[in-house]
Amino acid sequence: MPVFYPLLAVNSAxxxxxxxxxxxxxxxxxxxxxxxxxxxxxxxxGVELMLNAANLNLVAFSRYxxxxxxxxxxxxxxxxxxxxxxxxxxxxxxxxxxxxxVDLDExxxxxx
Amino acid sequence: xxSIISLSLFGILNxxxxxxxxxxVLLPATLLFxxxxxxxxxxxxxxxxxxxxxxxxxxxxxxxxxxxxxxTTFLTVAISRSFGTDEEHTHPAEYYAIMLFSVxxxxxxxxxxxxxxxxxGLEILSVSLYVxxxxxxxxxxxxxxxxxxxxxxxxxxxxxxxxxALVYGATGSFNLSAIGSYVSGGPTTGIxxxxxxxxxxxxxxMLFKVSAAPFHFWTPDVYDGAPTLFTAFMSTxxxxxxxxALYRLxxxxxxxxxxxxxxxxxxxxxxxxxxxxxxxxxxxxxKRMLAxxxxxxxxxxxxxxxxxxxxxxxxxLFYSLAYSIATITGFAVxxxxxxxxxxEGRPDERYEAFNGxxxxxxxxxxxxxxxxxxxxxxxxxxxxxGKFFVFSTAVDRGMTNMGMxxxxxxxxxxxxxxxxxxxxxxxxxxxGDSEPIGIRPLYRFILVLTTALTxxxxxxxxxxxxxx
Amino acid sequence: xxxxxxxSDYLPIVVQLLAALGFIVxxxxxSHNIGPKRHSKKKDDPFECGIPTEGDARTPISVKYFLVAxxxxxxxxxxxxxxxxxxxxxxxxxxSREMAIAIFVEMILFMGLLLVGFYYIIRKGVLNWNQ
Numbered sequence: 001m002p003v004f005y006p007l008l009a010v011n012s013a014x015x016x017x018x019x020x021x022x023x024x025x026x027x028x029x030x031x032x033x034x035x036x037x038x039x040x041x042x043x044x045x046g047v048e049l050m051l052n053a054a055n056l057n058l059v060a061f062s063r064y065x066x067x068x069x070x071x072x073x074x075x076x077x078x079x080x081x082x083x084x085x086x087x088x089x090x091x092x093x094x095x096x097x098x099x100x101x102v103d104l105d106e107x108x109x110x111x112x
Numbered sequence: 113x114x115s116i117i118s119l120s121l122f123g124i125l126n127x128x129x130x131x132x133x134x135x136x137v138l139l140p141a142t143l144l145f146x147x148x149x150x151x152x153x154x155x156x157x158x159x160x161x162x163x164x165x166x167x168x169x170x171x172x173x174x175x176x177x178x179x180x181x182x183x184t185t186f187l188t189v190a191i192s193r194s195f196g197t198d199e200e201h202t203h204p205a206e207y208y209a210i211m212l213f214s215v216x217x218x219x220x221x222x223x224x225x226x227x228x229x230x231x232x233g234l235e236i237l238s239v240s241l242y243v244x245x246x247x248x249x250x251x252x253x254x255x256x257x258x259x260x261x262x263x264x265x266x267x268x269x270x271x272x273x274x275x276x277a278l279v280y281g282a283t284g285s286f287n288l289s290a291i292g293s294y295v296s297g298g299p300t301t302g303i304x305x306x307x308x309x310x311x312x313x314x315x316x317x318m319l320f321k322v323s324a325a326p327f328h329f330w331t332p333d334v335y336d337g338a339p340t341l342f343t344a345f346m347s348t349x350x351x352x353x354x355x356x357a358l359y360r361l362x363x364x365x366x367x368x369x370x371x372x373x374x375x376x377x378x379x380x381x382x383x384x385x386x387x388x389x390x391x392x393x394x395x396x397x398x399k400r401m402l403a404x405x406x407x408x409x410x411x412x413x414x415x416x417x418x419x420x421x422x423x424x425x426x427x428x429l430f431y432s433l434a435y436s437i438a439t440i441t442g443f444a445v446x447x448x449x450x451x452x453x454x455x456e457g458r459p460d461e462r463y464e465a466f467n468g469x470x471x472x473x474x475x476x477x478x479x480x481x482x483x484x485x486x487x488x489x490x491x492x493x494x495x496x497x498g499k500f501f502v503f504s505t506a507v508d509r510g511m512t513n514m515g516m517x518x519x520x521x522x523x524x525x526x527x528x529x530x531x532x533x534x535x536x537x538x539x540x541x542x543x544g545d546s547e548p549i550g551i552r553p554l555y556r557f558i559l560v561l562t563t564a565l566t567x568x569x570x571x572x573x574x575x576x577x578x579x580x
Numbered sequence: 581x582x583x584x585x586x587x588s589d590y591l592p593i594v595v596q597l598l599a600a601l602g603f604i605v606x607x608x609x610x611s612h613n614i615g616p617k618r619h620s621k622k623k624d625d626p627f628e629c630g631i632p633t634e635g636d637a638r639t640p641i642s643v644k645y646f647l648v649a650x651x652x653x654x655x656x657x658x659x660x661x662x663x664x665x666x667x668x669x670x671x672x673x674x675x676s677r678e679m680a681i682a683i684f685v686e687m688i689l690f691m692g693l694l695l696v697g698f699y700y701i702i703r704k705g706v707l708n709w710n711q
Contacts, residue, residue: 043263047269050270050273058277061281065284078657079661082654084235084266084269086654091242091258091259092259093643094255095259098252109252109256110256124693124696
């Protein structure tokens with residue numbers, strides 16, 4: 001295959017492990033955000049990162065799958081993630097109206 | 113299969129029934145819908161079908177599990193009332209519809225043949241339950257429970273999905289039997305390490321949903337904060353569907369690596385039994401005690417999954433049935449008793465609320481006693497046979513493997529007797545000063561029915577067991 | 581399916597990334613450095629339109645905006661399912677006409693279900709801005 005871009009004149013294909021590593025890094029960042037952050041919206045963003053990391057994996061693996069099942073699954077994940085985000089935002093809105101905050105440490109009625 | 117499609121359509125129909133002036137029609141209509149789905153489900157008895165290019169598989173196991181799920185849904189809907197005191201701001205049609213939709217998700221989890229279906233079913237079930245948990249919009253506790261449930265649940269979903277992606281990377285397929293033949297067929301290059309990591313991630317996600325320790329920490333707060341009716345729904349339907357899915361996934365796809373996952377599962381089982389039972393002793397609220405008891409029952413069910421003998425599916429089925437019926441009865445009585453004398457506008461769910469119940473309402477006290485005895489696993493009730501069948505699968509697997517689990521399980525059953533009998537003692541031996549509680553006819557009928565079922569299954573377990 | 585992507589195949593993505601970043605950073609730098617700077621009490625005050633400032637920017641807005649945004653996300657995302665369907669439809673057409681019709685009906689069913697949801701929203705009065 002001819003190389004048109006002299007900047008990145010590398011002749012070997014990108015190995016699959018690069019994609020897996022990138023998605024693992026994305027997943028870990030999402031996991032870290034969920035565990036560390038205390039703002040409900042930021043935690044939600046962390047969860048979305050985790051879902052998208054899995055999506056990246058699915059699409060990368062489906063390069064070796066003639067049926068492209070991984071890409072199909074990816075589409076479903078996107079739709080499900082959107083539905084989840086909608087419910088999440090509604091819940092966060094409700095919580096904000098009642099508690100006047102979205103800080104998870106302060107949303108703590110049951111321990112009192 | 114027909115049950116899944118019909119329930120989806122009935123759910124939509126239910127949404128539009130909400131536009132009618134009269135809300136009287138909603139409850140009978142929903143009950144009728146569930147009964148129709150139940151009948152449609154039975155049509156496929158003794159047939160094996162695979163639908164939609166290997167997406168769903170229906171067989172007798174599917175019909176058994178989905179019948180239990182539909183039965184518990186029927187009972188839960190039958191004891192439902194107006195969903196709150198404020199007529200203007202309640203949306204019964206929507207809640208019934210969401211319950212039907214979540215049952216669709218549960219049925220998909222029971223019959224999946226492809227990991228895509230498992231994921232979508234799990235998400236339909238979970239997202240519906242997030243909404244139901246937060247359905248009491250005026251209550252701070254309900255809102256908080258919904259937020260916690262959502263954050264924890266979607267976190268588990270993320271881990272679960274990443275596990276599926278890794279398994280797909282290792283095997284190149286989402287199909288259960290294709291994964292199974294990869295795992296047990298032994299590829300020439302050896303099993304990819306991605307598969308082991310993926311399996312562990314999937315296990316973590318699934319164990320989270322069925323609230324097994326150490327993934328149980330969301331359970332008490334969520335079960336406590338959610339409206340009691342939906343707590344009953346969550347702790348029965350999710351558990352049945354979750355264990356059906358877990359068993360199906362592990363036995364069809366991952367039998368080849370049994371040596372790996374039974375060790376993980378037995379560890380989780382021991383931890384779940386210890387945490388669930390011992391923490392339940394220290395609760396002052398009956399609702400919270402039932403939440404921890406549901407954690408402990410997840411532990412007993414896990415024994416049958418980890419043992420993986422030919423008897424395991426029937427043991428799981430019988431245990432789920434006994435547990436579901438007894439739990440619904442327990443929560444049904446709790447709803448009535450707790451609402452009698454609210455404290456600061458909240459239902460009184462402490463043990464003290466049950467004082468003198470036997471004098472006021474002998475029927476309520478008796479159903480409660482039977483359900484608690486069944487949950488504790490005392491003979492002559494369904495719960496005893498559930499525990500018996502589960503323990504015998506462990507014995508079949510062999511004492512060298514499951515010996516420690518069995519010892520812990522038996523010890524913890526004894527601990528369970530203590531906290532279940534606290535409720536019975538409060539209602540029979542202590543005296544209270546409350547008025548008798550008025551019970552509607554349908555509610556009374558459901559209580560009598562579940563109590564009769566619990567005792568009937570305890571006396572003649574073989575009647576149902578032939579079917580499994 | 582081409583499984584042999586070279587790093588050079590991803591260069592357009594890098595170029596796009598650089599262009600996007602460059603535009604943001606460049607326009608910020610340029611606007612900061614070119615314009616004259618005159619500081620005074622009034623210049624640095626927010627909302628300097630001759631009226632004294634009042635409240636802050638985080639005034640509560642109607643929940644209607646939120647509902648419309650959420651509904652947009654829901655209905656927008658469903659379009660995704662049309663992509664693989666549309667891409668493959670011609671192939672099915674060539675393969676067998678009956679199958680193509682069946683698949684067309686399935687998509688009509690899907691869109692019909694979406695429309696039922698849309699009708700439900702309208703009946704609920706979510707899009708009614710007058711009340």
